[in-house]
Amino acid sequence: MLRDITIGQYYPSDSVLHKLDPRVKLAGTLLFVVSLFPYTNMTVYLITTLFLILMVTVSKVSWRYILKGLKPVMIIIFFTAFYNVLLTPGKNEIATWGIIHISYVGLRKAFYMVLRLMYLIIGSSLMTYTTTPTKLTDGIEEALKPLNKLKVPVHEFAMMMSLALRFIPILMEEANKIINAQSARGADFEEGKFFERAKNMVSILIPLLVGATRRANDLALAMDARCYHGGEGRTKMKPLKYSKRDFAAYVIICAYLVMVLLCGHYNFLHINM
Amino acid sequence: MIKARKVVYEYYRRDENNEIIGSEKAIDGVSFDIKDGEFISIVGHNGCGKSTLAKHLNALICPTEGTLWVDGMNTADDDNIFNIRQCTGMVFQNPDNQLVANVVEEDVGFGPENIGVPTDEIWKRVNDALKIVNIEKRRKDSPNHLSGGQKQRVAIAGVLAMKPKCIVLDEPTAMLDPSGRKEVIDAITMLNKKEKINIILITHHMEETLNSDRIIVMDGGKIVMEGSPETIFKQAEELKKHKLCVPQATQIADLLKNKGIDIDRTILTREELVNEILEKVDMQNIKQELKQDSKQDIDLKENNIKQDLTLDTAQNFDADTITSSEKQLQESDNKNDNTKIKLIETKDLSYIYEKGTVYERTALSNVNITINKGEFVALIGHTGSGKSTLIQTLNGLVKPTSGVVYYNGKNIHDKGNSLKKLRSKVGLVFQYPEYQLFAETVIEDVKFGPKNIGMSPEEINDAANEALKMTGVSDNLYEASPLELSGGEKRRVAIAGVLAMKPEVLILDEPTAGLDPAGRDEILGLISELHKNGLTIILVSHSMSDVAEYADKIYVMDDGCLFAKGTPSEVFKGYKELEKIGLSAPETVYIMEKLKKKIPHLEKYVSTEQSFDIITPERAADAIYSLLKGKEKC
Numbered sequence: 001m002l003r004d005i006t007i008g009q010y011y012p013s014d015s016v017l018h019k020l021d022p023r024v025k026l027a028g029t030l031l032f033v034v035s036l037f038p039y040t041n042m043t044v045y046l047i048t049t050l051f052l053i054l055m056v057t058v059s060k061v062s063w064r065y066i067l068k069g070l071k072p073v074m075i076i077i078f079f080t081a082f083y084n085v086l087l088t089p090g091k092n093e094i095a096t097w098g099i100i101h102i103s104y105v106g107l108r109k110a111f112y113m114v115l116r117l118m119y120l121i122i123g124s125s126l127m128t129y130t131t132t133p134t135k136l137t138d139g140i141e142e143a144l145k146p147l148n149k150l151k152v153p154v155h156e157f158a159m160m161m162s163l164a165l166r167f168i169p170i171l172m173e174e175a176n177k178i179i180n181a182q183s184a185r186g187a188d189f190e191e192g193k194f195f196e197r198a199k200n201m202v203s204i205l206i207p208l209l210v211g212a213t214r215r216a217n218d219l220a221l222a223m224d225a226r227c228y229h230g231g232e233g234r235t236k237m238k239p240l241k242y243s244k245r246d247f248a249a250y251v252i253i254c255a256y257l258v259m260v261l262l263c264g265h266y267n268f269l270h271i272n273m
Numbered sequence: 274m275i276k277a278r279k280v281v282y283e284y285y286r287r288d289e290n291n292e293i294i295g296s297e298k299a300i301d302g303v304s305f306d307i308k309d310g311e312f313i314s315i316v317g318h319n320g321c322g323k324s325t326l327a328k329h330l331n332a333l334i335c336p337t338e339g340t341l342w343v344d345g346m347n348t349a350d351d352d353n354i355f356n357i358r359q360c361t362g363m364v365f366q367n368p369d370n371q372l373v374a375n376v377v378e379e380d381v382g383f384g385p386e387n388i389g390v391p392t393d394e395i396w397k398r399v400n401d402a403l404k405i406v407n408i409e410k411r412r413k414d415s416p417n418h419l420s421g422g423q424k425q426r427v428a429i430a431g432v433l434a435m436k437p438k439c440i441v442l443d444e445p446t447a448m449l450d451p452s453g454r455k456e457v458i459d460a461i462t463m464l465n466k467k468e469k470i471n472i473i474l475i476t477h478h479m480e481e482t483l484n485s486d487r488i489i490v491m492d493g494g495k496i497v498m499e500g501s502p503e504t505i506f507k508q509a510e511e512l513k514k515h516k517l518c519v520p521q522a523t524q525i526a527d528l529l530k531n532k533g534i535d536i537d538r539t540i541l542t543r544e545e546l547v548n549e550i551l552e553k554v555d556m557q558n559i560k561q562e563l564k565q566d567s568k569q570d571i572d573l574k575e576n577n578i579k580q581d582l583t584l585d586t587a588q589n590f591d592a593d594t595i596t597s598s599e600k601q602l603q604e605s606d607n608k609n610d611n612t613k614i615k616l617i618e619t620k621d622l623s624y625i626y627e628k629g630t631v632y633e634r635t636a637l638s639n640v641n642i643t644i645n646k647g648e649f650v651a652l653i654g655h656t657g658s659g660k661s662t663l664i665q666t667l668n669g670l671v672k673p674t675s676g677v678v679y680y681n682g683k684n685i686h687d688k689g690n691s692l693k694k695l696r697s698k699v700g701l702v703f704q705y706p707e708y709q710l711f712a713e714t715v716i717e718d719v720k721f722g723p724k725n726i727g728m729s730p731e732e733i734n735d736a737a738n739e740a741l742k743m744t745g746v747s748d749n750l751y752e753a754s755p756l757e758l759s760g761g762e763k764r765r766v767a768i769a770g771v772l773a774m775k776p777e778v779l780i781l782d783e784p785t786a787g788l789d790p791a792g793r794d795e796i797l798g799l800i801s802e803l804h805k806n807g808l809t810i811i812l813v814s815h816s817m818s819d820v821a822e823y824a825d826k827i828y829v830m831d832d833g834c835l836f837a838k839g840t841p842s843e844v845f846k847g848y849k850e851l852e853k854i855g856l857s858a859p860e861t862v863y864i865m866e867k868l869k870k871k872i873p874h875l876e877k878y879v880s881t882e883q884s885f886d887i888i889t890p891e892r893a894a895d896a897i898y899s900l901l902k903g904k905e906k907c
Binding site: 132133134162163165166169170174177178180181182183184185186187188200202203206207210211215218219221222223224225226227228229233234235236237238239 | 328331333355358359362363365367369370371372373374375376378379382383384385386387388389390391392395396399416417431432435665668670693696697700701703706708709710711721722725726756770771774
């Protein structure tokens, strides 16, 4: 089950999007997500849809993979739609039954909500699909650097994040091993009473916790032995450098934003729903 | 390079309020000197203080008393700390827990980044380091996709990129299989010879110390022996006192010495042993005997035999050998049908991992094995050969993609067959089983299994006590927390946890992994004891020497397929083929083969068939003794 989740995983390819500086992608994703919210008119959504399709095509990530990424959040999207359709009162109601109101306003709201959520997830996962975890943490560290002046330990957070990313697969494997080992001792994690199962979970969680602590200890020692002493005086093997294509990308993002703003204000095409 | 004077390190034991309630000297007055370019091995049983000593060399900890200088720098001086760590790099035991980055090359660059090396220089160093340990091809990979041996080489490269004068390796091979172990040892030997880097190797495997200039033996925090490999291994008795052993060739030589054969030198390798014996054998005598046997020229005869031998072994492991040994096995199965009851049988077992995804991989393909009641079966294969998957199909933890597993003649996945019940009958002890202990006390942990399978409270109590007694856990530990025990004790408790379910079959996955020689012998002894008490045993291992002595039958796995099967001697006959799949026969088999090539006469005393029965040092010593004494047969 855990293996089906494609959100947040890296999709190796050599597209322009993959080669962009992570800071550009971070900024771009953030602005794209913001652009989804202020307006609810069709013209804007036409632009965002076209922009998203363009980006996915450029990224060379397969559509199947992208849609698969939506799968685990489908339930949330469905409930949002359900909730909006059934519980929004308004004019021109189609049907009312107790607290349930089905109205055009509700349908409209549900429609935009679903689009927003889907675009939000596709947009942000497109960033993780095209950026290796290391680059992503580098980008976050660089982007948050100004916070250093406020005594926020930015480097330490970034290091923690990248270590977490390295150890997630290892800990998942360990969890699997422990589950198997306890199953071999007759523990049942699938059937039986809830209380029994919860009690059996302890037999997984404790060894996992002990194991993670042991690994953390080993790792700290190994990092110490390799002269790690925080971000101070540290150089970078792969420092982030803007290139021409990054500036071009910033221009494209700005152009997109301007278009969204203009369309949001004037609703050129006069498509209303 | 390194100078230690009366170094003492004290651990403080504290109670809940952080008050010191006692102290223990992990290192107790150690003094030594290490010269530039030396290759030093430090050996000693678990808990003898060798790892603590290693941490001192890297200034990870400072001596409580005494002084330690690394390249003229006092480790107690805080200003030197990063210079010392740069000067003496360290490689640890667990390959996973010391790699920091998600990409190989970035991990190698981690050290230089920390000490502020400019970007261009980092790249140069990383490229050089990757080249030296020969892992350039995987530089863009994630460490998670590498084998254990490769990961350790990346760790070594990471240290090399800091331009150290000395590398300290703390049991770098303990968690690796034989081929990974060889990779690492070859790499560090090369570093010492070519790059002139000081090597300090801490290990449990005596064979790995043979290349070193000097061996330091530690026990109870003290240096108890020190000297060249020859002088150290000369004193087998003394080593035994410190819970250590000698290489197998040395062991055979010692056994011969005890029988009255006069061997002056200390034998360390199989070549030395063979040469020594050849000197002793009266070649003149043999030649005459052979001349009487046949009028042919002795050289011709020698050549013939050589050819015969190579032919023999080449044929032995062709596909048809498997069928022939299969026939033999079947015949012997048929012969003993009355006494042997088939307990577990698999029919064309296949398992495809993550079928239908990009990660699809065949873990098992068409595996057929039979395990009879009361047998001691060994399952051999290198890491990733499918042996762990196979054992998990036997108790239903892994459901095969196709094929059937029979237990007592019944398909275990048939409806109405309870897998829970099966798992209590087929007990499975995983690799590093101590990592699954979770309860507050030892006895509670052992009771977990019996409780799960629904025994009555009295039965649970009896079963737990009996299991702990069987595994030799002393009763004052029953109420202790499993986390407080030593490594060997934890492993016993974990085995007891499975035994308490009163299984008919006990499957153990690498039960000796990571243990020191004494711990290994203890666990193997325990398993053989359990077997004598009537338990059917399936032992999974990558060490041939571990299983040679005990196993009735060996199954060899490679790449998800059954590669060979038969009695130990049948399987070891194909030692050349075993090498191709990253395994090896016990040292003794090689020694006897080498001898046979040199002394055709040996055939007279030991027939080809028999020679592969000689799989333990004791039997080898007997055979060689009778050869030297000219007695007929052994």
